[in-house]
Amino acid sequence: MMKFFLLSLLLAPALAAPADADPTATYDYIVVGSGPGGGPLSAELARAGYSTLLIEAGTDQWDNPTYADIQNFNEAANDETTRWDFWVKHSDDAARDLKFKHTTWDTGDGTFYVGLDPPEGAKLLGIQYPRAAVLGGCAMHNAGVASLPEDDDWNRIVNLTGDASWEAGKMREYLKKIERNEYADADDPSHGHDGWLAISNSDPSWAKNDSSPAVKIMKRLAELIGQDPSRVADFANTDILGDFPNRDTMSSFFNLATHADKTGKRFSPNNYIRATVADPAKYPLTVKLNTLATKVLFNTTGPKPRAIGVEAMSGPSLYRADPKHIPGTTAPKTQYFARREVILSGGVFNTPQLLKLSGIGPATELSKFGIPVLVDLPGVGERLTDNYEGSLLGLGKVPIASGLITILFRTPNAPTPKRNIFAWCGAFSFEGFWPGFPTYYGPNQYSCAMVHIKPRSQDGSVRLLSADPQDKPEINFRFFEHGGDEDLAELVSAANMLRESWQAAGEPVLPFEELHPCPSSAEKKSNGTTCSDGKQAEYFKTQAYSHHATSSCQIGAEGDKMAVLDSKFRVRGAEGLRVVDASAFPNVPGFFPSVPTMMISVKAAGDVLAAAAAAKGADAGDGE
Ligand SMILES: Cc1cc2nc3c(=O)[nH]c(=O)nc-3n(C[C@H](O)[C@H](O)[C@H](O)COP(=O)(O)OP(=O)(O)OC[C@H]3O[C@@H](n4cnc5c(N)ncnc54)[C@H](O)[C@@H]3O)c2cc1C
Ligand SMILES: *[C@@H]1O[C@H](CO)[C@@H](O)[C@H](O)[C@H]1NC(C)=O
Ligand SMILES: *[C@@H]1O[C@H](CO)[C@@H](O)[C@H](O)[C@H]1NC(C)=O
Ligand SMILES: *[C@@H]1O[C@H](CO)[C@@H](O)[C@H](O)[C@H]1NC(C)=O
Ligand SMILES: *[C@@H]1O[C@H](CO)[C@@H](O)[C@H](O)[C@H]1NC(C)=O
Numbered sequence: 132m133m134k135f136f137l138l139s140l141l142l143a144p145a146l147a148a149p150a151d152a153d154p155t156a157t158y159d160y161i162v163v164g165s166g167p168g169g170g171p172l173s174a175e176l177a178r179a180g181y182s183t184l185l186i187e188a189g190t191d192q193w194d195n196p197t198y199a200d201i202q203n204f205n206e207a208a209n210d211e212t213t214r215w216d217f218w219v220k221h222s223d224d225a226a227r228d229l230k231f232k233h234t235t236w237d238t239g240d241g242t243f244y245v246g247l248d249p250p251e252g253a254k255l256l257g258i259q260y261p262r263a264a265v266l267g268g269c270a271m272h273n274a275g276v277a278s279l280p281e282d283d284d285w286n287r288i289v290n291l292t293g294d295a296s297w298e299a300g301k302m303r304e305y306l307k308k309i310e311r312n313e314y315a316d317a318d319d320p321s322h323g324h325d326g327w328l329a330i331s332n333s334d335p336s337w338a339k340n341d342s343s344p345a346v347k348i349m350k351r352l353a354e355l356i357g358q359d360p361s362r363v364a365d366f367a368n369t370d371i372l373g374d375f376p377n378r379d380t381m382s383s384f385f386n387l388a389t390h391a392d393k394t395g396k397r398f399s400p401n402n403y404i405r406a407t408v409a410d411p412a413k414y415p416l417t418v419k420l421n422t423l424a425t426k427v428l429f430n431t432t433g434p435k436p437r438a439i440g441v442e443a444m445s446g447p448s449l450y451r452a453d454p455k456h457i458p459g460t461t462a463p464k465t466q467y468f469a470r471r472e473v474i475l476s477g478g479v480f481n482t483p484q485l486l487k488l489s490g491i492g493p494a495t496e497l498s499k500f501g502i503p504v505l506v507d508l509p510g511v512g513e514r515l516t517d518n519y520e521g522s523l524l525g526l527g528k529v530p531i532a533s534g535l536i537t538i539l540f541r542t543p544n545a546p547t548p549k550r551n552i553f554a555w556c557g558a559f560s561f562e563g564f565w566p567g568f569p570t571y572y573g574p575n576q577y578s579c580a581m582v583h584i585k586p587r588s589q590d591g592s593v594r595l596l597s598a599d600p601q602d603k604p605e606i607n608f609r610f611f612e613h614g615g616d617e618d619l620a621e622l623v624s625a626a627n628m629l630r631e632s633w634q635a636a637g638e639p640v641l642p643f644e645e646l647h648p649c650p651s652s653a654e655k656k657s658n659g660t661t662c663s664d665g666k667q668a669e670y671f672k673t674q675a676y677s678h679h680a681t682s683s684c685q686i687g688a689e690g691d692k693m694a695v696l697d698s699k700f701r702v703r704g705a706e707g708l709r710v711v712d713a714s715a716f717p718n719v720p721g722f723f724p725s726v727p728t729m730m731i732s733v734k735a736a737g738d739v740l741a742a743a744a745a746a747k748g749a750d751a752g753d754g755e
Pocket of ligand 5 (some may be wrong): 246662663
């Protein structure tokens with residue numbers, strides 16, 4: 132606690148731009164949320180000369196080693212300094228959710244119970260879904276994995292909206308614009324070198340050691356995915372962000388890239404925001420930390436409500452997802468005004484909540500809480516989706532010391548020729564999120580963590596529990612709602628391939644004792660066989676987790692009632708209001724959303740500035 136307050140005090144002056152002195156100031160733009168969606172956008176607008184207010188509920192932790200050193204990502208996601216705890220449901224089936232091994236309960240004495248057998252009187256919280264309230268958003272506590280969507284994820288937006296600016300080839304330009312790549316050649320056309328986001332990868336030379344168990348596993352895996360096992364040392368250095376022909380159908384190994392520099396320093400929108408504020412050019416960016424936006428303000432005299440500002444409360448830990456929140460704590464509301472536009476970038480849970488609190492959302496839901504309906508927009512908070520994740524976890528007889536295998540592959544039962552699984556294998560455990568995650572199983576732990584992409588179901592929701600902006604919404608992912616059996620079969624197929632590769636690890640590692648999805652010891656005791664595909668599917672159905680949520684305010688086709696945004700991020704039915712964050716994607720962009728969200732942030736800045744230029748042109752025209 133002490134450290135937290137001291138840091139905020141120390142950092143406050145660095146971020147206090149001149150406009151901060153006048154609380155009644157009107158800005159050109161107000162951006163709510165400084166994560167991958169809002170952070171880069173706010174900096175771009177200020178750099179273009181427009182006065183911009185960036186409202187962020189969290190603090191600045193740029194020089195706190197928990198956040199600054201990317202290797203501390205698990206510690207960062209657990210840290211109370213920035214943590215927002217959302218307790219989510221995975222389905223409408225309460226009994227199924229209770230089988231999730233890391234279901235979390237409030238014991239009432241200030242501690243959590245995590246597990247299947249809660250103490251008497253404990254109150255069910257649900258499944259933890261971490262978020263970070265901090266300058267830079269979740270890009271400050273995530274693992275920093277940098278990956279790009281499939282080309283079709285972008286091209287699909289062109290199809291939906293007719294807006295050719297989303298074409299995959301054009302979207303790469305945004306990566307090049309933000310990126311300061313540290314591993315590619317200067318003339319590599321896939322990459323940028325002058326941006327604010329350092330992206331690096333790691334030394335792949337471990338993959339040259341043919342006697343290493345990790346390399347033996349990799350060679351077997353190469354055979355299973357149709358690659359040449361003699362070339363694994365090259366594959367371990369393949370650029371995961373590279374622009375290859377047929378990249379989305381290429382089952383292979385890669386060098387994992389992260390948004391960090393070579394020395395392990397994390398890079399995120401935080402760097403860009405700080406650099407913009409500190410720039411001698413005195414760009415007009417005002418950052419208000421510890422400020423919770425509670426409502427968008429509208430002028431309702433015209434045919435469509437026009438966003439003219441934001442109401443917010445200031446003070447630390449006002450939101451009830453913040454574990455430091457002290458019950459009963461509240462603060463007066465201040466109004467901030469925007470001459471041009473308001474942009475919401477609170478992330479996939481908070482943006483739909485804020486829209487609904489402001490009168491934009493499904494009319495029946497808003498009326499239930501006495502919120503006057505400005506725009507009946509049924510898609511707000513709906514069609515929430517996420518990649519399913521699960522892992523194969525075991526214990527070797529000795530530690531497998533070196534080598535993180537990164538693989539993107541297609542299982543034989545995938546519905547298209549495209550890859551459907553991202554996995555990384557190494558001496559770690561990752562089984563999802565709960566207070567205190569992950570479990571350490573000792574030095575012999577080994578796992579392959581899998582991300583299944585393109586879930587067939589997009590039925591999650593973010594819905595209000597009250598009209599109080601300090602309250603959290605109700606979040607239900609409705610995993611496997613339809614097409615679940617097919618999705619699960621793909622996960623099982625991937626697990627079977629990965630397990631088979633493990634058997635190549637050789638002495639002295641073998642045999643592995645598998646902990647899940649097919650616990651070796653339990654199986655042997657029961658009937659002496661390995662577990663069935665059906666049993667594995669049941670395991671993944673109850674134990675799947677996720678952390679790449681998107682699409683709760685999605686871009687969609689004209690005429691689609693559930694579409695919340697048009698292709699320029701404008702909220703349908705309103706004026707002067709956009710949503711720019713992970714909630715805007717029509718589906719999860721590939722494997723990991725952080726870099727893609729930064730890319731659309733910069734794209735959106737172009738759209739906002741183009742609108743400003745057009746308005747200026749119109750004004751000039753009027754004057755003539
Ligand atoms: C533990 C974890 C690990 C992850 N690892 C990876 C990874 O390795 N690679 C990857 O690509 N993705 C990863 N992700 C996902 C990725 O970080 C997110 O998809 C991404 O940050 C989403 O960006 P965003 O701008 O939509 O939202 P966020 O990053 O959530 O940012 C939203 C910001 O808005 C602020 N805010 C919200 N509401 C308000 C309000 N009312 N008023 C003021 N401020 C508000 C929040 O404090 C926050 O700072 C991970 C996520 C988690 C949780
Ligand atoms: C876009 O539409 C065209 C024509 O209908 C179709 O062939 C193509 O597969 C679509 N692409 C995506 C990514 O949806
Ligand atoms: C190669 O791997 C073996 C087995 O793990 C190990 O003993 C040896 O030290 C490694 N060699 C190098 C050069 O790292
Ligand atoms: C609201 O919009 C109308 C035009 O529709 C304008 O005349 C009026 O000044 C606006 N009011 C505020 C408070 O912005
Ligand atoms: C062994 O047990 C598992 C479940 O524990 C079951 O799925 C499998 O069918 C059983 N095999 C046989 C041969 O009974």
